[in-house]
Amino acid sequence: MGLNELFELTSQVASTALPIIGCIVLVYLAIFFKHLITVVKEANKTVQSLKATLDTTERQLNALDKPLNTLNELSETVDYVHEAGKHAVRSTLVTIIENFSVIKDWFLGKANKSSSDAETSEDISHE
Numbered sequence: 001m002g003l004n005e006l007f008e009l010t011s012q013v014a015s016t017a018l019p020i021i022g023c024i025v026l027v028y029l030a031i032f033f034k035h036l037i038t039v040v041k042e043a044n045k046t047v048q049s050l051k052a053t054l055d056t057t058e059r060q061l062n063a064l065d066k067p068l069n070t071l072n073e074l075s076e077t078v079d080y081v082h083e084a085g086k087h088a089v090r091s092t093l094v095t096i097i098e099n100f101s102v103i104k105d106w107f108l109g110k111a112n113k114s115s116s117d118a119e120t121s122e123d124i125s126h127e
Contacts, residue, residue: 096103
């Protein structure tokens with residue numbers, strides 16, 4: 001068996017097998033494209049249902065915008081009140097600390113005045 005005979009035999013097998021293999025490949029391609037079209041249609045249906053879900057979600061989120069804005073404004077107001085309260089307490093403490101000697105003298109004066117008033121009333125009651 002020579003090289004020429006091998007090539008002729010290979011040519012005859014290929015000329016018989018290639019059309020059969022081509023038909024098999026075409027059948028598989030047809031099945032593949034059929035499944036691909038089915039997948040694309042299902043994906044389209046899924047995207048449409050997701051679109052409806054997203055539209056509903058967007059409407060519900062838009063409905064929540066006003067209450068959330070109200071809560072945000074309320075939170076800011078509470079923050080402002082808290083800061084004003086802190087400022088008032090701090091300024092009161094600073095004023096008390098700065099004027100401690102005046103406040104102490106005032107209390108001592110009141111205490112001395114009330115004790116002298118009590119002594120005076122005792123003196124009057126004894127007479």
